[in-house]
Amino acid sequence: MLQQRDFYRRLLDLGGRVEIEPLLDDALELIVEVTGAKAGYLELYDEESSAPRFWKGFHVSDADVDAIRASISRGIIARALSEGRTVETASALGDERFQDLGSVRQHAIQQVLCAPVGVPPIGVVYLQGRTRPGPFGVADREHAELFTRQLAPLADRLVRREDGRRFDYTIETRATLRCPEVVGRSRALARVLQSASHVAPLDVDVLITGPSGSGKSMLARVIHNNSPRARGPFVELNCAAIPETLLESELFGSERGAHSTALRKSRGKVAAAEGGTLFLDEIGELSAGAQAKLLQLLATREYHPLGASDAVRADVRIISATNADLEAKVAARQFREDLYYRMHVVPVVVPGLEERRDDIAELVEHFVAEACKRHKLTVLPISPRALAACREAAWPGHTRQLAHAIEAAVIRAHGERALSLREHHIFPKAPHDHADSPTLAEATRAFQRRHIAHALEQHDWNVSETARALDITRSHLYTLINDLDLKRRAGAGGNDHS
Secondary structure: OOOHHHHHHHHHHHHHOOOHHHHHHHHHHHHHHHHOEEEEEEEEEOOOOOOEEEEEEEOOOHHHHHHHHHOOOHHHHHHHHHHOOOEEEOOHHHOOOOOOOHHHHHHOOOOEEEEEEOOOOOEEEEEEEEOOOOOOOHHHHHHHHHHHHHHHHHHHHHHHHHHHHOOOOOHHHHOOOOOOOOOOOOHHHHHHHHHHHHHOOOOOOEEEEOOOOOOHHHHHHHHHHOOOOOOOOEEEEEOOOOOHHHHHHHHHOEOOOOOOOOOOOEOOHHHHOOOOEEEEEOHHHOOHHHHHHHHHHHHHOEEOOEOOOOOEEOOOEEEEEEOOOHHHHHHOOOOOHHHHHHHOOOEEEOOOHHHOHHHHHHHHHHHHHHHHHHOOOOOOOEOHHHHHHHHHOOOOOHHHHHHHHHHHHHHHHHHOOOOOEOHHHHOOOOOOOOOOOOOHHHHHHHHHHHHHHHHHHHOOOOHHHHHHHHOOOHHHHHHHHHHOOOOOOOOOOOOOOO
16 A cells, blocks of 8 residues: 555656656556555546547556446536536445446446546546445545646646647648648748748749649649639549550540540540649559640740640649659659759648658548548547557558558448557558457447347337337437348337337
């Protein structure tokens, strides 16, 4: 048992922490130890949202933390927060204040000590179960309340420090540049958006360079959408995706009979982009003949469709992009030097994801929301461990690789009926954070499924009667039936009217 003197010393030592995550880890371990709790959970809230911003569990797995956040004793935590005072019970299951809560009944919760952090509360500490005989005592309550009083200013200071580090460096540029589709707030992203804001209003051609998958095509659209040509078309051509024999006709169009497949006159991408922007991705893959014609277009704003004798005038802005080293290609005589210098007047460099690590957490949350919307799935929270793993991982394919990894992870997580996106969903080779036995979240879900299925069978799948018996609304029951994938046995009688 921790001595009183050691408790105070360790409580004071918390003031030396300079990072919010280690502070919460050490603080939760301390209060669990001093009160003799079996498990602990800590939440801190954002001033502008009712959703927790930081959360930690001690002596519980990631899955169990997810279950606490999703359902376990939310009534107890909610009471502590709303009343702004400590909630204590020797047996939640036998306490008339909590015994009717579904989570308390499902998990047979006994001893609980739950104290708000700060006045007004900025968080909560939830302690459950005892490693020692009997309920939490007066000393435990005093320790918990002293702990939360000490934790509140420390946490507030470090959260504000975290906010300072997470300062949105793009905010000034975003005030003048319309780019809601661009996710992030890092210095590196701010630099590229500032470059885009400088060139967007000018009717000049632009060369965008950067690694594959870093978002060059998105930046090209941002430049177009903020230009005087925004009302005109934005036409994209991937030069690496078109066979060399067809690239020139695809780009400049062709007269009937100009080549073996030209059965009729066709418009090229340049004509399609008239009055707007032509975006040429993978420009380094252009053939020598296409390079010569592109040089003519850039220099004179005129071009010749294949098989045509007369030049065509073009009113088009050209934005090019490449992940290739064009200078090296020029040196190797694989790319025209005069074309390179014509294109290189206003270069914009898109940073890779390794330069934007501060944006990874926000990108992960964005890609999770996108994937869930695309596949019509419930949006999943992301475990802190999963976010940390994403921040530390190498992403050679940059934002494109991250987006694909998160989409696959969302599908895996929903396939497992997980309550949150965890590390092994994103990185399948990572160890699962549970052993052979089911996690608390999985066991909870299995119990819910059995209990609701039994109730539906008892009431012959009459949803109204079943909802009344379960003391929930019909809409909630319908949601549970769908979420738990409950289906009526074939051939069963009765009806399921509401």
